[in-house]
Amino acid sequence: MLKFSPRYAHVLLAFFTSLMMSLLMSGIITLLNLGLVDDFIRRWLTAFVSAFVVAFPSILLVLPVARRIVTHLIEPER
Secondary structure: OOOOOHHHHHHHHHHHHHHHHHHHHHHHHHHHHHOOOOOHHHHHHHHHHHHHHHHHHHHHHHHHHHHHHHHHHOOOOO
16 A cells, blocks of 8 residues: 655645545535436536535645644643
8 A cells, every 4th residue: 555754644634635525515515406417427526526626725725724723722731
């Protein structure tokens, strides 16, 4: 199995998070907007690709900000 250096952990986390969220959200939104039409899978995958292209770079920018916010909201352990 291919193993990556720990220095790529943040990029891999962003990649897989955006991949799964784009897949789920595009599927749900496509289903809600169109229903189970004949070409549902094609339309879903088209929407997924568009969503992923935006989601991956977005999460690379947003994740560090979210981590800082969470760090400020969490009480340190004693």
